Amino acid sequence: MGATNRIVDLNVNGDRRIAGVPTHYTLLETLRYVLGLTGSKQGCDKGDCGACTVLVDGVATLSCIMPVWEAEGAEVVTVEGLARESGPHPVQDEFDLNGAAQCGFCTPGILCSAVGLLERNPAPSREEIKEALSGNLCRCTGYTKIYNAVEAAAERIRTGSADGAGRR
Amino acid sequence: MSETGGGGESRPGGTDEQRVPDGRNSQSDLNLIGSRLRKVDGFAKASGKARYADDIALPGMLHARIVRSPHPHARIVSIDSSRAEALDGVRGVVTGRDMPHTYGVIPWTPDEHPLCVDRVRYIGDGVAAVAAVDEDTAIEAAGLIEVEYEELPAYLDPRKALEATGGEDSPYIHEPRKAGWNGNITKKVHLDFGEVHALMEASDVVVEGAYFFEGTTHAPIEPHCAIGLWEPDGREAGGLSSGGGLTFPLEPGMGGQPGKHEGGVPSSHGRLTVWSSTQVPHYLHRELARVLELDPARVRVIQPPVGGAFGGKSEPFDLEFCVAALAMKTGRPVKILYTREEVFYAHRGRHPFHMRYRTGATKDGKLQSVDAQVLLDGGAYASFGLVTTYYSGQLLTAPYTMPAYRFDSVRAYTNKPACGPKRGHGSVQPRFAFEVQLDKLAEKLEMDPVGLRRSNAMGGNTRTVNELRVTSNGFVECLEAVERASGWKERWRRLPFGRGLGVAGSCYISGTNYPVYPNDMPQSAVQIQIDRSGRVAVFSGASEIGQGTDSMVAYVAAEELGVPLDYVRVFAGDTDFTPVDLGAYSSRVTFMLGNACIDAARTLKRKVQDAVAGEWGCKPREVLLAGGWALFAPDTARKLPIREAFQLAEAMFGTLGATGWYNTPKDIHGSYRGGTIGSSPAYSFTAHVAEVDVDVETGFVEVKRIWIAHDCGRALNPVLVEGQMEGSAYMGFAEALMEEQIFKSAEQGREGLHNAPSLLDYRIPTSLDTPELESLIVESLDPEGPYGAKEAGEGPLHPSIPAIANAIHDAVGIRMDALPFSPPRVWRRINEARAEGKLKKPTAPGRPIEEEVHESVS
């Protein structure tokens, strides 16, 4: 109540989305509660957990502390936008194959951080993976399976090897 | 209801390759079970499609906020919500008086109200809730609710709480349940087995120690969330009820009077649906009906995918009652999403334990007698505390033979958020103390601590000193696996000063023989329906909280019915559609639900075999169902697509459905009062070795690696078992080094205020903090588990903490007997040891290390 609204003009997952939102809305609130893109999660709403991570112009960004108007003019990619026409992104498929998502609540954010990493560094070492994911808390996995999934996906992207089809 | 299918077009990989076996090989009759499989919900979770509670929005939905106490202990003098109600956009307010029944997950200790009625007991206790058209308005309105309090003395230390007299200046936190009792005690347990005193006296060595385990919380990444929907009964809306419209008794004084029902049927008509991020839909269902005086047949609980729980969502919370009551009052759906701060107040996490142990052994290292005293700091409410108090002693009696054992446990109430069950409920704390005691014992006896443990291992098919029945037992294999993998024999006591290895073992239940409320009904059940398309629909009552329950039943159904995994749909987490399962706690689900699913699937399998055998003119047992086919066992070239096999069965028997269920054996517990608590159909076993690096200048401990060996009976899907082992070891490591749920003292300005209710200040490990984790699965094939399986979700947490403590000792010679092993604590111990000249690598048994290393750094 009492909040003033503004119109924002966004590019999310390649779609132009124009929406009226309360001025104080963050990018996360806009994605989840206005645009219906509930894939990005809220675990703390204050920049501590990484569940809300999305890619803004390719950079992993905490959408819960980004005022939505700051995202105008940028390309925003959320977990819903990671899949390719040919199927899931290799990171997504490897998460599935490796059991890297248990409860799955951290997963959308971690996937965005991992995709952001692989786009700038196609052959990261385990240390570099740890570094890149250090802003994403996972409470379930102990991270091991997540590293395995990111490494396997990097390998698959580098070698252009077939996707995981046929593997269970 | 959430549905997760093994397939669907969005699923990568398509149909699983149809492995057609050439007859089942004799060494393993299993086709899918034991393979590394995808989870049925894996892709939904890796694509943002899984819909958690806060992802659900209903038309016209209101948002609500709970007003919470700013005082650790106070009487509520008055609540005035008139200003809030006058605010534009506010649709309803409820207070404690609207829901006057108490509840509690343990039926003997119902000591909570959905919202406090006349007393608040910790900072964060809920007193009122307000629903409004949006969250901002609800927040503003919550700030306008005026609560007048009369402050009372607060108890933060359980030792102080026990000294309370109940007088004016020393009030109890709860009224005593019987006159003359101490109202600050939830539960006292004293149990004594064998000749504790005599055997202690006769022991060649006795080790005595005092230990402290700090409280920790679950911190699931998903905050609790619930939505309530009230649909008034059409018949009633037609004017049959006295008042018309909603009849929920929300006016003070009207509500909750037992006896106002006629013929046992509650007077409120209509249907209540609550979506909640709970791990116990069944208990929530029961308590909603009881507290809100609704007919249970008119209550539906839906559990969407849950974003982590770890025991922290295993009982009803204020938000679930509030969304229900506000929905009934306003006639609109209502959502509450906890803030992260509120998650810390909801808590129900690990109890702080103050422990004393005496452990006696013979000179060749045989355990003789164990004597324990435990004080549990329970927080403001009982929660599962009655069980925790028993578990603090009952679960310690394996994996080692213990001729005599006694424990004395007391749980005190304190003015802090209630403690409850966190992964490894009640047994992680004593396990820490006990396994450090064993390390000290080994040192005194100049024995290898792995050898000491091995020589005391109890083995399988036996009873513990407290009469628990132990069947399959892979503990020694676990010890040997970590001994080998860590290079223990070559490296323990031989790493340079500052580096160390430590070992610990443990045991845990696979479910409890007795349910939380006494009843003789099944503990777990599954319903399966198959049809002419080949599709298998599994209706599972169990709670998927990330551990893979939905996948587990799909693997079992696919295994038994011979369909590809992506023919199986799992419908779960909806009390209107699924049979009752008691919930995701006490590591019960794989064991119980797995058996229930086998039961249901085999009933259908027999029908399919009969029908195909009729067609082929062979014996039913010669018909195999596997990999998408019905096969003639003597000659597998003869086969029929599974779909056609189902069609034959549907033609022969009519529509195909079956239920299956599991209940525990009831004759395997101790023959004494309390002997049922701790008894389980099977026990899992674990051993860890941890490797640490201790910086003596800063007190910083880095855990380099943890080797985790766990006897899970059989790994139904090794990927998921490893995930549980790694997640458990991570969580134990986190408690060992980083986490503490602590509160400010009066001297710090705000007595009882949570010190750090955020994920920044309550430090949980990031990827950079977490050690390398190496899983080593041990399979003992339990005689009663599904395909031999036992639990894997909680047992593997236990040894992390003592293994790290023992590794710190191996590294620099200090003993860490209080958690967490944070730099200030470790640094203090290092300085004490340095002053005493004891800061050095401990001596290896039988082979003194010459280099008697001391500080290698200046």
Ligand code: FES
């Ligand atoms: S929601 Fe936790 S960092 Fe954004």
Ligand code: FES
């Ligand atoms: S999978 Fe549950 S928080 Fe990461």
